[in-house]
Structures are given as structure tokens and as C-alpha cells.
Amino acid sequence: MSGVKDRLGAEIQALLSEDKEEWAQAIDDILGEYGEAGVREILRSLQDHVLSLNIPLDEATLNTPYRNSIGPESQPAYPGNLELEERIEKIIRWNAIAMVLQAQDKGIGVGGHIATYASCATMLEVGFNHFFRGAGSNNNRGAVDMLLPQPHAAPGIYARAFLEGRLSEAQLKNYRQELGQGGGLSSYPHPRSMPNFWEVPNASMGLSTPAAIYQARFAKYLENRGLKEAASGKVWCFIGDGESDEPEVLGTISIAARERLDNLVLVVNCNLQRLDGPVRGNGKIIQELERVFRGADWQVLKVIWGSGWDALLSRDSEGVLQRRMDECLDGDYQMYSVLPGDVQREHWVEGNAALEQMMNTLTDEEVKAIKRGGQDQKKIFAVSYTHLTLPTNREV
Secondary structure (H helix, E strand, O other): OHHHHHHHHHHHHHHHHHHHHHHHHHHHHHHHHHHHHHHHHHHHHHHHHHHHOOOOOHHHHHOOOOOOOOOHHHOOOOOOOHHHHHHHHHHHHHHHHHHHHHHHHOOOOOOOOOHHHHHHHHHHHHHHHHOOOOOOOOOOOOOOOEEEOOHHHHHHHHHHHHHOOOOOHHHHHOEOOOOOOOOOEOOOOOOOOOOOOOOOOOOOOOOHHHHHHHHHHHHHHHHHOOOOOOOOOOEEEEEEOHHHHOHHHHOOHHHHHHOOOOOEEEEEEOOOEEOOEEOOOOOOHHHHHHHHHHHOOOEOOOOOEOHHHHHHHHOOOOOHHHHHHHHOOHHHHHHHOOOOHHHHHHHHHOOOHHHHHHHOOOOHHHHHHOOEHHHOHHHHHHHHHHHOOOOOOOEO
16 A cells, blocks of 8 residues: 555656746746745745645645755855864764763762763864854954853863863863862863853753753843943854753743844754664654744754765755655664665665665765764854854754
8 A cells, every 4th residue: 555655656746847847937937026025925825825725734834855954055165174173073082982981980880971972072073163262362253152062962071171281181080070189070061060161050951952042142131231242152052852852942942032042053963862762763853843943933954964965965856865865764864874885775775766776876885984964074064154144043
């Protein structure tokens, strides 16, 4: 039965392709004649007509395709030295893991988490190297940002600070042992425990999101009363996709829209995994969160695929690869990430001749080595750079 349904869907897609081209050309003509306002007006009218026929449009209006929001043709050139940045990042990852494992090996009941920083290290490093602005002498733009990292990523922040000479080896060896000789490091960010290091207390359980919103709101309050220079910094908040299930996260995001907080950036690290299993094995958490945040009037920019997919997507003129990406669930993607290249290719293709021909342009090693967008410096830089040029920078 499912095979018949799939074939019918493919036939409908083929029949509608010419109609879709005509509609796209009509939209282009309206844009040229009446501008963006004309396009919005005609689409709103069509949407109202479709809804009057009792045809739901929730996903169609609130979801974009399961791909990067910034295409390769719109990517700015990467300004850093990728080889050097990757080497530094690997050193920091190693030190972070060693710090946590050594604390556990002492047998005193302390340890920590290593998976969180492993999944968000590249995002944080691109931010530190190119976007986050502190109050130090190297900040020549004046504005000072506030950073709320994922709390479980604290070991990586400490490991980076050690390379910068801000923390000692003794402090790293006393991770989560604040009363030990030589001073220790708090497990989670807290300015009372480490007043010269952390700015805002934040931990898991969804508390970082409302804290970031209130910090951004207070900054706008000061700016609007002339007590703080306008546009003088952003609040960057990192949370996990599993953390978004905490009611404090999605229950507070409407405040940011209502207060028009264009100084707030919320980064959701969708590694699809939480401590006790997949975040959404039978769903797509990225698409789910996109609907929620766009419905709450946020600008949403997605980074899903690494540069290794660019060539394939550019050749996907019939949209077969995009449809396969849209169909796959998070549980599928978790499985693909650990499969060898040849087996992974079979799951991608699933008997589709056009998709098989496309995927066969990559070797098994290339299929296995393709990165997710969150581990690709160029993709992360592109989306971060783009948000700076948006008319409203409140985004996720």
C-alpha cells in the first residue's frame, strides 16, 4: 500500500512540475511589478482562500525545507585560517575531555559531561574567533557582548581559557573541586563562584533562555533611556535541543518578540541526543522548533548540512535529494552518523534510481566523512555573519 502511495506522490510531483514553474514565474513578475509588498499581498490572499477550503497549511507556512538557510552562493568568504583554528579546537577538545575524566578518576564522586562540548565546540570556536566581543583591548568595535554557553559545555570554556593564560593547570585539575588547594572551577557558570570569569548564572533545566531574554530586555531598557549606548552588544545564548522541552524555554520566547529584542541570539545545538536517548527519534526537532519560533515571530536561520552536501544539492534539479532529506526522521540521522559509507548510501538511496546516480558521485569515504553543519566552520560563519545584516537580529 505504501508503495502505491509513493508512486502516486511521484506522479503528482511530475504532473505539477510545469504548473509550479508557471506559478514561480508569475511570482517573479509580481515582484518586478509591485515589489515585495505585492508578493506578500498575493500570497496572503491565496493562503486565506486555501484555509477557507479547510486545507491546513501549518507546516507549509511555518517550515522551510530541511536544509541550510544560507545557500553556498550567498556564503561570505571565511576570514580565518581553517587549518590553525581546527588544530586549536582539537587541543581544546582534548583538554576538556582530559579535565573531566581526570576528575572522575580521583574517585571522589565528581566528574562532568563531555558530549555537550564535543558537539558545540566548532560553533563556540567560530564565535570566539570571529563574533563574540569582549571588553578586552582587542575589541576595536566598542560593543561588548554577553555569552551564556550551554552549562555542560563549561569544561570546553575552561580549556580555552587555559590556552589563553586565564586559568592555571592547577585550577583545571581541580574541576568541580572549588574548595581544593590552588582553587577550583565551578561545574556550571556562576559569577558568585567565579566572579572574574562568569557574567550570568545559568544551568540546564531551561533556565538559560529566560535569563538571556531578561538580560537582553534590560539592556534595551537602558539603551532606550540613554543609560547605555544603542546597539552596544548582543546577548548570545546556547541551549540544547533536548533542553527546549523544558517549559521555561518555549514558555518565555514570546517575551522576546513582544519586546522586539533585536539584541538577542539564541543558538539551539541540535545534536539530536540527550542523556537518556534521542531527542525526537520519530520526529524532526529542527523543523518542530522552527515552527514554534517562527510562530512566535523570531527570525530562524538553520545550519543542517556541511559543505560536502553543496555539490549534491546543486545538482538536485528534480528535488529528489531534498525530498529524501525532508522524509528522514531524527532517528534515521542518528543511525546514519555511525554507519560506514556504503551502508549509509544504501539507506539514502532506498531504491531511487535518480538518487542512486547522484549519490554514486561520492566515494564511500566521502559519504562517511561529510560533516553536519554544526561542525563546519564555513557554514557556521555564514549564518552568524548573515544575522548581523538582518533588519531584526532576534533569531534562533
